[in-house]
Amino acid sequence: MEKVKCECGHINPHGTILCEACGKILDEKMNQNELLDMRYEGSARRSQTYNKTIIDKVWNFFSSVKVGVTLIVVTLIASIIGTVLPQEGNLSIQIPVNQYYEERYGWFGKIYYTLGFHDLYGSWWYLLLIASIGVSLVICSLDRVIPLYKALKNQKVTRNSGFLKRQRLYSEKQIDNTVGDIEIVKERLTKKRYNVMEENGNLLAEKGRFSRWGPYINHIGLIIFLIGAMLRFAPGFYVNEALWIKEGDTLAIPGTNKEYYLTNHQFILELYDESDGEVYKEALNQKGGVVKNYQSNITLYKAEESLPGEKPKLHKLEDYQIQVNKPLKFDQYAIYQSSYRLNEIAKMTFSLTDKESGQTFGDITIDLTNPEENYDLGNGYHVELMSYFPDFQIVDGEPSTKSSKPVNPAFAFKMVTPDKPQGEVSFAAIQQTIEPMGENKYKMTFKSVDTVNYSGLTVRKDLTLPIIALGGVIFLIGVAQGSFWYHRRIWLKQENGVILLAGHTNKNWYGFAKEIETIVHGTKIPVPVDQTLLKEKKAMEGQGGKSVG
Amino acid sequence: MKKKRRLALRTIILTVLLAAIFYTLYANLTKDTRKTAAVGEEAPDFVLKDLEGNEHRLSDYRGKGVFLNFWGTWCKPCKTEMPYMENQYQQYKDQGVEIIAVNAGETNLAIETFAKQYQLSFPIVVDHTGEVQKAYGIYPLPATFLISPDGKIVDYIEQSLTEDMIKNYMERIKP
Incomplete structure (x- = not known):
């Protein structure tokens, strides 16, 4: 491309509208206008002049503000559609996600899932859109700021x-x-x-003149912001995991690669009551219970290296009481109190009972996550747990379990007594008893349940925050620069x-x-x-x- | 000259941007499967206890082919294939092929009842924490990994198996 020499002697790049030095109109079309279009000082935006190789074509595509605005609008619309149905991450369901959307929302749910709207921020095309906006930002800015800088630098006093x-x-x-x-x-x-x-x-x-750089500083801030967001996908930068832990359990903290373990001693839910003072009285009368405190009492351990499935040696680091807004902080992690489940069935107690007389011969307590096989009640009385179905269902006339979670427990007992040494078999599920071997003399009477609470904790680590904050600050500096000067x-x-x-x-x-x-x-x-x-x-x-x- | 420099500059900038985008996409799409086992790679080692409390470490089985089966008593296809596995185990255990059946974390009672019912003689270990299932990327059951005597994953099967298939697989991992 040939250069354009102005009558003032300055040599301008091809495509220049107004001479960089003296401002003479070089583009004949502009001569007919009464006023000048002073955008970018009438400098030659490169994108509009070089269009030869594939690189140039890609460059020019992203250099267009129209393309940039279109990308932003499309992203906005996609984001709006992403709020129509719940996102996958906010669901707590047992069945596979793809089934869920179709069963719950029909054909719309199916399309929604297929197109990746159920996990919008993780779907490849949404990421591509965001990335394209980033590319558009970089190229649009470069393509404008450099010619503008040159034009302002080359301007002459005599115009x-x-x-x-x-x-x-x-x-x-x-x-x-x-x-x-x-x-x-x-x-x-x-x-x-x-x-x-x-x-x-x-x-x-x-x-x-400083004010003219405002929008570009602003864009630099945005790009740093995007880089920060991008780093969330890089290993080691970002962890956001849920940990459901039963009272008494010790589990590996997810996201730490089995480096840290946690014991949950107790989950505490406290309500306000009269003793908290008169001021609460009215609110309590209106509302019933008002929660004062959610708390998990835990112990944090550092674990020695271990293989999957292996229980590592633990070294105690500290005891802590996690409360809302009072997370446990260690290393670069923070553990927040975020949810709970109260009164989940943990143990069930039954009494061996003579049906006619109602006389009982002792209790057995079954731990639903780890039941024993034999329960000796003494004096020749003895109960054998023949089978246990945590999540009972009947398929093709045969008892089985849907999953390993004790949701709907059912038991097959063999009751051995001095007068029935062969034992009687009884099948007990919630609200039903079956005696498959004929009428029994004895039965297992349901007596009580022991319950246990779960703490729902959130494990978080975010090393991208400083980068995102820096991007935000630079963004605001750019805004101020362009607005106040x-x-x-x-x-x-x-x-x-x-x-x-x-x-x-x-x-x-x-x-x-x-x-x-x-x-x-x-x-x-x-x-x-x-x-x-x-x-x-x-x-x-x-x-x-x-x-x- | 200047034009060439500009083209080079544009190429570099576009390459850097593209590399960043591809990395992000790759990292995002593989974030769930990043650490899971893949065919051709070394099988992730693990230590699990069987019902008697004996530890089984996968790497201790080096030199033997390992038929690694993940199952649960509630899973119907698992029930179908268990007797086949038992039959073939009897054929191949003296030829250097071992079966390890990893239960997906049920109670000892449920597993014992099941093992008794089907008269299973191969080692059954229990993955209570789900860590091994995670390391192998197990979602639906049953799932079977074929591991060669040198500890590499030969194949991964995510379906119910017939006896012929099991026999075939045993042949493939025989030392």
């Missing part, structure tokens, strides 16, 4: 008159002796913190006894016009006119005239 005439704020006037007035203006500009440059009696006053430029040119004055800012034109007014006040230099406003006014008047006519 082409056509450039000045097509600025929004502009005025010109024939003046004879200007030296004194220009000195006054220069002094006032300096006082207003303008950086004033002079060349052959022409002025360029500029301030706040203005980039303002004033050009003053003397040409054949005529003074041309033009101004450009990236925002707040009204304030800028007022500032120039005070700067030229009392001098012969003319106050610039807002040509856009003027045009709008004329258009309005024209319309008004028409409607009257």
